Amino acid sequence: MSSDNRRILLVDDSPSIHEDFRKILEGDNSSKAELGDAKAAFFGEESPTDDDLPTFELDSAHQGQEGLEMLETAIEEGRPYAMAFVDVRMPPGWDGIQTIKHMWEAAPELHVVICTAYSDYSWDQTIRELGQSERLLILKKPFDAVEIRQLAHALTDKVNSSNRERLLMAELKQAEAEARSYAASVETMNQALKTAKATADKASEMKSEFLLHLSQQVNTNLTTILARVDQLEAIEGLDVVLDSSRQLMRALSEIFDITQIESGNIEIDSGPCKIFEVVQEVVLVHAEQARVKGLWLEVGLPEAIPEIVETDEQRFRQVLSELVENALHNTSTGGVQVTVTMTPTNDWQHSIICCDVIDTGRGVPDEMHGKLFEPFAGAGKIGTRGPGLGLALAKQIARMLGGDIVHEHNTDRGSTFHLTLHVGNMSGVRMVGGQDRSDP
Numbered sequence: 001m002s003s004d005n006r007r008i009l010l011v012d013d014s015p016s017i018h019e020d021f022r023k024i025l026e027g028d029n030s031s032k033a034e035l036g037d038a039k040a041a042f043f044g045e046e047s048p049t050d051d052d053l054p055t056f057e058l059d060s061a062h063q064g065q066e067g068l069e070m071l072e073t074a075i076e077e078g079r080p081y082a083m084a085f086v087d088v089r090m091p092p093g094w095d096g097i098q099t100i101k102h103m104w105e106a107a108p109e110l111h112v113v114i115c116t117a118y119s120d121y122s123w124d125q126t127i128r129e130l131g132q133s134e135r136l137l138i139l140k141k142p143f144d145a146v147e148i149r150q151l152a153h154a155l156t157d158k159v160n161s162s163n164r165e166r167l168l169m170a171e172l173k174q175a176e177a178e179a180r181s182y183a184a185s186v187e188t189m190n191q192a193l194k195t196a197k198a199t200a201d202k203a204s205e206m207k208s209e210f211l212l213h214l215s216q217q218v219n220t221n222l223t224t225i226l227a228r229v230d231q232l233e234a235i236e237g238l239d240v241v242l243d244s245s246r247q248l249m250r251a252l253s254e255i256f257d258i259t260q261i262e263s264g265n266i267e268i269d270s271g272p273c274k275i276f277e278v279v280q281e282v283v284l285v286h287a288e289q290a291r292v293k294g295l296w297l298e299v300g301l302p303e304a305i306p307e308i309v310e311t312d313e314q315r316f317r318q319v320l321s322e323l324v325e326n327a328l329h330n331t332s333t334g335g336v337q338v339t340v341t342m343t344p345t346n347d348w349q350h351s352i353i354c355c356d357v358i359d360t361g362r363g364v365p366d367e368m369h370g371k372l373f374e375p376f377a378g379a380g381k382i383g384t385r386g387p388g389l390g391l392a393l394a395k396q397i398a399r400m401l402g403g404d405i406v407h408e409h410n411t412d413r414g415s416t417f418h419l420t421l422h423v424g425n426m427s428g429v430r431m432v433g434g435q436d437r438s439d440p
Contacts, residue, residue, distance in 0.1 A: 003084040006056045007074070008152060011067035012087040012115070015132040018060045021085065024145045025152055056152055064094030068102045075107060082156040085139070085148075088116040095394045097129045099120060100136075110135065117141030138251065146409055206375075268400055270424065273313040275353055276301060276432055279340055282320050289328055296335030297328070301433035305342040305349040309353065310424030315397050320355055322394040323405070323417050327359035331414070334360030340433070352403075355419040363415055364407065372407050 010021050059074075059081070061067035067086070074080050084103065088096035096114050105111055112135060114126070121129070123138070130136060139151065279408070283299050292296035328335040336359045343352040364372065373395045395405045402422030410416060 002155070004122070005055075005163065006082070006156050007079065007081045008056050008058050008156070009061065009067060009070060009074075009081045009084040009094075009171065010058060011064060011084060011090070011401055012062045013062050014087070015062075017087070018062075021144070021148065022058055022060075024148050025058050026131070050212055053415060054153060056330070063090055064096070064099030067099055067105065071103055072106050080107065080436070081110065082159040083111040083113065085113045085115055088114060089122065094117065100130055105129075107157075111137075111159060113137045113139050113151055113155070115139045115141065123285040190309075210365060235305075266400070268315065270310050270312050272308050272426065273310055273311045273316060273423075275305060275311075275316075275423075276307070276340060278313060278317050279320065279338055280354065282324055283338060285321070286324050286328060289325075290335065293328065293332070295328065295331055295333075297324075298335065298337045300339035302339060303341055303355065304431040304433045305340060306351070306425065306429045307432045308429045309351065309424055310426055311353075311401060311421055315401060316421065319394045319397050319401075319405070319419060322390045323355075323357040323419060327357050327361065327415070327417070331359045331361035334414070336360075345422075351423055351425055353421045353423050355421075357417045357419070358410075358414065359416075360414040363413055364409055369409070373405070382387065407431045 008025060009016060012021075013017060061070050064086075067084070071081060072086075086096045086099055086103075090096065090099070094102070095114070100112050102112065103112070114136065116138065117140065126136075126138070137151065137155075139147070154319070202250060277297055283297055287297055324336065324338065336357065338357045341354045341356075343354065345351060373392050375389050375392045391405075398405045398419060398421070403420040406418045406420075408416040408418060
């Protein structure tokens, strides 16, 4: 079955014209005898039979506005017209020129035969109005049946040939694209193999660096402890011993957690958590550290948040503690502020809690940007301290809690670490907060 488009739209205000076109184009039996002699004269002895000529599908509109509506409907239904016959004079609505203008706005590729027996528009006027176009032909009245049929046949064949050509070009382009895609996929696979090898080599290198820095940190703290114990003559030296011991225990605890995460053995235990109370507890624990360095340590709760949410309280405390510890360590003047806010989500069962840890410290060197959350990034010689394992561990746990940690370099000085957590909302929970600042 042919898929050629033989649909034609006739726009004319005369019902008799519609009847004549229907007889000519739709192969009405009563018109066959009238067309016989004309076909023989046109084609000669090799005149085609009626079955050889195509049958057209004709739709009728009696005014320009109606024709435009039928054209737009046909396009929306995926059944566009191949061509249109349009009368020039169609009172009281649009004339043919206006109608064609509107039709070409809706279907720029539509071929049109303008039918006229009057002098309303000369050919020059028509061209000025519509422009010189190979999509426009003029048919003078009175009409000749064979002329109408041959115009319909030629124009629809032209449209269908163009459609077949576009389809063929599209198929060729698709075949070319598939060939290019295949070549690109082969290249991508090769690049992926190279990247995988480079990643494996980098991972091996980082493992070696990790073990080196780990041994340095353990050695440094143990050396300090042993030296102090050997030289201890007064009770004052015990604080150094205790501090080094705490640093060693902290490192060992972080190593344990990192190992558990990498092996997939760490679990998140969600339950009721009083977010602001935990924040206050963390700040209280680090208050002495801040006091010794002459720093202020404050809590900000600028807006109301739920008193209780659902998350892993222990892991949240661990992550926040690491951020506060890191901020205090890298701040020598000024202080650190922890602010807590909440952002609702499209899911009424969940919210986003944001804890910002803001310090007035020395900031992050340019060479450290993008490396803050790598284990022992920036660690140098024995006795110096980079982020160690803490920030790397904190970021991994934050992601396990459905959130993340992002660092922002303040323009004046200092740093801000944004901790976000996706928490569960609990029904019947009152809101707390709205205060600007609370000192521990």
